[in-house]
Amino acid sequence: MEMRIAIFTDTYTPEINGVAKTLQRLTMYLEENRIPFKVFAPESKTSVPVVPQIERFASLPLLFYPECRIALPNPVQMKQTLEQFNPTFIHIATPLNLGLYGLLYGKKHRIPMVASYHTHFDDYLQYYHIPFLQKWLWKYMVWFHRSFERVYVPSQSTMEKLKQHTFHHDLEIWGRGIDHLYYTPQNKTDEIKKKYQITQPKILLYVGRIAPEKEIDIALQTYHSLPVHIKEETHFLIVGDGPQFKLLSEISNDHITFTGFLEGEELANIYASSDLFLFPSSTETFGNVVLEAMASGLPVVGANAGGVQHLIHHGETGFLCEPRNVRDFANYTSMLLEDGNLRGHFSQEARQIALTRSWDKIFSNLFDSYREIFKRKSHLYSA
Template sequence: MRIAIFSDTYAPEINGVARTLRHYTTYLEKQGIEYRLFVPNASTPVPSIPQVQRFTSIPFLLYQECRLAIPNPIKIKQSLDEFKPTLIHIATPFNLGLYGLHYGKKQGIPMVASYHTHFDVYLEYYHLTFLQNWIWKYMKWFHHSFEKVYVPSQSTKEKLLSKNIHQNIELWGRGVNHSYYSPTKKSNTLFKERYHIHDDKKILLYVGRIAPEKDIHIVLETYNDLPEHLKQETHLVIVGDGPLFRELSEKTGPNITWTGFMEPDQLSQLYASSDLFLFPSSSETFGNVVLEALSSGLPVIGANAGGVQHLVDHEVTGFLCEPRDIKDFVRYTSKLLDDSTLRLTYSKAAREIAREWSWDAIFKELLASFSKIAERKNQISA
């Protein structure tokens, strides 16, 4: 098997899709499976890797961390002709994905797609809902030529089926590095030494993009609406960067710490040293940070929507709230902050459940699915 992969984001960019694809290519290398990856230039200089071809790019309007490549068709065709892929995997519906689709059609190569982002939901947050019908028409046209479309969660599958995007949709979940995101990374002095937070404070943690589609305002409103005694006992730590970072971080009080972007090794320690994870986003197709928090032994307060609803076991590893319902988020956040015994019970359950999510098992299933597609295509051709 030789796989050509097209994406609009990849390491060292820090987002769920980029990190998933990095785990994916690492697994392919471990299995001795050849691949070529076609992606935009990174926002920072990166070493050249033979399997990865990068192209000039510009930031994507709705998601600056995602970049739109300006493909070089001659260079891509030459590379693909030399590589002779047996399967094309397209993880973006934009420029690079379009070229991969064109090449696969012309050469009769089996093609699959993976769907990662609800761009229609993003349009709501950026007041561009008039584009939603066009987006779905385009997505239906773009995906109709693929043998199969892979999605990260059951709710995403149901949504695409309801939009008639494709009839052959399969779950391709996500995993987590259990030794990396682990309660053993806990530090009792981290917050005091690094952020000057008094060591008797409970830590309420958010990790993610600081952007409208993450419902970041719910994090702040939930904290501000906590009962006064809990607010005094709790410090809110917000990790991440994004378009709202400067505006929001300049307006908040002394009991809220904004760390900005954080490297993964620092982040794993931060997860393990916190008390509770708050993640109200209802736009997720999966929710990688939620799985990282659970693996670190953190109970999670999340939205009962999108991919998060499939990760948090209500009243076992945390609580699921009605999307954008501040009262619901305050009620459940207060309940866990106020009950250390319940937090500990949920913490142990979170770690145990997260251990069931294995990258190796997930990629093994994916490649088995690829093999069936290639085999079926060969039988039809014969």
């Protein structure tokens, strides 16, 4: 029997977040290897070209995480598309409306199903002042995932966290790769300083959502806590958009610039043209931007928590700090900004480690896992 893969997700390109980027990479791999697939995803807030393999549905943004959207699927349209495509394997990436529809469809038709866990929504509830929902969220998440053959997680720390909640009997790490030719130190250019009128010799960089769960407040406090002589020769470039952007961007001055959302070549150039990456978020399941920074030759100062702790080699490619400890972040940031030789050594090590993260290898391993489940379940169903 041919493997025909249906992917259900509540976020997909052109939305910019780790889940959407990873799933886009996955579909590129499937297409290159001529594996039939169909993606069921919400409509985007920006117009996108119609692609036969992508079925989109009207949607509303999730209140505290607008990159995920609550789809409003048309059951008739969904049923017709699924009957025409006739999936033999299902991958569900998010536990919202589309994921729930995919789950129920797979159970009804006895189709082998896997899921991938991408986001610590329980941590987000703390930052948006609704922690009392955590208990009910975990009950739902455990129920939602119990019918899958396997649940893929992006890092060891995520696996350990889910095991504490008796989440699923079969968890497997599905890591992330990086395009080494796209994110590279060779993209360094003086045009970045010209565009943003940066007169300081060094650039400290943050890339990510401008949102409470990313602990952008710690990044700003870290910069303001740097010794005066280091701060005077360092420009803090903050790339991204989010719910706190409008408020925080008003503090822009001669030493701090909020660029707003950037992507593509300009983002790659900014990484390569900076000196140090600062990323205090402790809620990451993986930390894609950390890997992008490392591939671009940047040492990283990050939180010793979540997926980030598995990417940074403390004392070799950067430093890991106690979460939300501004003194810790400021000390290590100062050390690397002040010591050019140490920064250069860390830069080379960061790039070398990033080079070992190959998308082809990661997806090859994932598809081997798919195939093992598919063969086992197909044999059971045909018996």
